[in-house]
Structure formats: C-alpha cells, structure tokens
Amino acid sequence: MHCFLVDTQLPPLLSELLNERGFDSKHTAADFPNGQFMNDRSILDIAIEENRIVITKDKDFKNNYLLQGAPPKVLFIQLGNSPNRELLSYFRKNLAHIKSLLDDGHYFITLGKDNIAAY
Template identity: 45%
Template sequence: MRFIVDTQLPASLSQLFVELGFDSVHTTNFPDGHLISDNEIIEIAINQNRIIVSKDKDFFDYYFLKGIPPRILLIKTGNIKNDVLINLIKLNINSITTKFLQDANLIILSSQELISF
C-alpha cells in the first residue's frame, strides 16, 4: 500500500506509514514542497497508485464530484496534537488497510469513528 501525505499533516505521519511497512511520501518531498497543488497531488496519486492522506475537504469534494482521486484517507479530527494523530492512526491502521484492500476508495477517520465508501 502506498501513501502520499498532504502538506497540512506532519511528516512524522508519513514516517509512521514507512515504519509500519508501507511506501509513503510527504508532499514536502516534492519540488513544490508545501506549495504543491491539489491537482499535482491527485496526479501523483494516480500515476504512482498512492492513497492521498489529507485533512483537506477539497479531496472529498473531488471524489464525489469527479470520482477522483482514486483513494483518499480523509482525517476529520480538527486540530489535534501530532502525537494524538499518530496514536489514532496506529489504533486504526488494521481497519484502514483492510478497508482499502476490500476496495474502499474513501475512508473518513475521526476520533470517534471510521467510515468507508
């Protein structure tokens, strides 16, 4: 499973995915860094078969309006500390990966629930 972690999320989240055995890159690793556009992220996700990990509702809107990007993990926690986010992902990583392997294209993760489409 391959991830691209959006700018507004910490690079440590991308590192966590790597530590858990996944292929993950943070958007700051690309030439435009934190200025990378949503369209560029979508293009990378499509070309490299990556799941977009983001808090940006625009990806949710793109998904329902255009059917793209192909797969998204949308984090809906509001502002939380990075260590709380990391722990939330650790607690839910098995469910997240199972849902994506079962052909989910959109997963919404909040502090209270995980919803997949």
C-alpha cells in the same frame, strides 16, 4: 501493498510512521521539491500516476472525490486540530482496520474521532 501520499498540512511524521509499518509513503512537503506549495491538482496527478492513496484534511479532496470519483483513493481525516502525538496514536491504533478497508476495495475513508466510515 498500499502506497500513500500525505498532504502538506499533515506532519511528515505520519509518512515516517507509515514507512516504519511497511508501507510506501511520501509526504508532499518532505519528498518533493517545493512540495509545500504543491496545488491540489498536482497532488492528484501524482497520486494517480504513482497509484497512491491521498491522506488529507483538505475538504477539496473530499469534494473532488464526490464529484469525480476515484482514483485516487482518499483517507479523509476529520479529527480537528489534533496535536501530532494524537494523530500518530490514532493511526497506530487504527492502521490495521484502515488497511482492511482498503484491502476490501473502499476508495474513500473518513477517519473521525468516534468512527471510521468507508465508501
């Protein structure tokens, strides 16, 4: 089973959607005390300790992955400032594909408006 850690700048509704779809998901601001103030290193530490895939729009996680590699796995969202309903719709539409890429062993997946790229 894939477990996720949704970063603060994304809505808790995304974590709720993932939980509804049978995944184990936590949101930094909703599920951790003072999580909205959690720094990137703390998020990485939790992701590694709990074997969670970080879902983020924060370029620092992309840079960390490029410099350090995995773990943790990262879903890097590049959808601009999409309204929550569009973000959730995107995940509903693409979740099976994203899961398939994770199942195939990809560690860094970029989610764009026009494509999904896996590395």
